Amino acid sequence: MTALELVAGALLCAGAAFFLAGTVGLLRFPDVYTRLHALTKADNLGLGLIVAGLALDAGSVAEALQLGIIWSLVMVSSSLSCQLVARAARRAGVAPWRRR
Amino acid sequence: MAELRAAVALFLVLTVLVGMIRVARGPSFADRMLVALLMGTTGVAVLVLLAASPGAGALRDVALVLSLLASVTVVAFARLAASGREPAAGPAPGHPDAPAPAPAAATVTVTATVTATAAATDATAAAGADAAAAPEPPP
Numbered sequence: 001m002t003a004l005e006l007v008a009g010a011l012l013c014a015g016a017a018f019f020l021a022g023t024v025g026l027l028r029f030p031d032v033y034t035r036l037h038a039l040t041k042a043d044n045l046g047l048g049l050i051v052a053g054l055a056l057d058a059g060s061v062a063e064a065l066q067l068g069i070i071w072s073l074v075m076v077s078s079s080l081s082c083q084l085v086a087r088a089a090r091r092a093g094v095a096p097w098r099r100r
Numbered sequence: 101m102a103e104l105r106a107a108v109a110l111f112l113v114l115t116v117l118v119g120m121i122r123v124a125r126g127p128s129f130a131d132r133m134l135v136a137l138l139m140g141t142t143g144v145a146v147l148v149l150l151a152a153s154p155g156a157g158a159l160r161d162v163a164l165v166l167s168l169l170a171s172v173t174v175v176a177f178a179r180l181a182a183s184g185r186e187p188a189a190g191p192a193p194g195h196p197d198a199p200a201p202a203p204a205a206a207t208v209t210v211t212a213t214v215t216a217t218a219a220a221t222d223a224t225a226a227a228g229a230d231a232a233a234a235p236e237p238p239p
Contacts, residue, residue, distance in 0.1 A: 005101055008101070009101065009104050012104060012105065012108050012149075013104075013108070015108070015145070016108045016111050016112065019111075019112055019115050019142060019145065020111075020115055022115075022138065023115040023116075023118055023119045023138070026119050026122050026134060026135070026138060027118070027119070027121055027122060032128060032130045032131055032134070035122075035131065035134055036134065039134055039137060039138055040137070043138065043141040043142065044141065046141075046145065047141055047144060047145050047148075050108070050145050050148065050149065051148060054105075054148060054149070054152050057101065057152065058152075063157070063160070066160055066164075067148060067160070069164070070144060070148060070160070070163050070164050070167055073164065073167045073168065074140075074141060074144055074167045074170075077140075077167060077168065077170065077171030078137065078140070078141060078170075078171070080171060080174075081137055081140075081170070081171050081173075081174035081175070082137070084174050084175060084177075084178040085130055085133055085134065085137065085174060085177070085178070086130075087178070088130060088133075088177065088178045088181035088182065089128065089130035091181070091182065092128070092129070092130070092181055094128050094130060
């Protein structure tokens, strides 16, 4: 177990923790917009940490670069889909949550 | 290291399963769609984790494709919602006139997550294409 492997393992665990946070937010938050907030941000950060952990451990530079490409693609597509879902909900008349 | 990767992948699949509670609860169609978003991101993470084991490098390409397909799902959903025929309180985007085309084209059967996401993509895309083809269906 080298130091590099230790760091990679820690990054993987941190990524898993962020995914857990995203799911908890999805279940606990009060409306669509706040759930979107929890889901897209926490999950993309979690994926980034997992990708970083795997890239540290990757066999070649090409492999690490491909991982980076996957992450950036997911970030672009998920920020886009976040926007689309929020707009669809807004147009369908889903009211934002307010503190009573 | 391989054990840790497998453990993290299993954990991620479990978080998706827990997230399914949101599909059951609703309350709006957009809430249900969020889980498809969750599945896309988590599915990519699981595939990338599995691709690190020796001899499974092709799964990285699958992750690349899945990351693109997941956004297609949401675009189809947004089109469906915009066409005014949104399944407001209905069960799912798989409307009555979409005769369950899901399993036929689900070719990316690598993990359970991928299968489920592909099926969801398929059903929504079919419903979206249906809505796009006939914007004003007879009531």
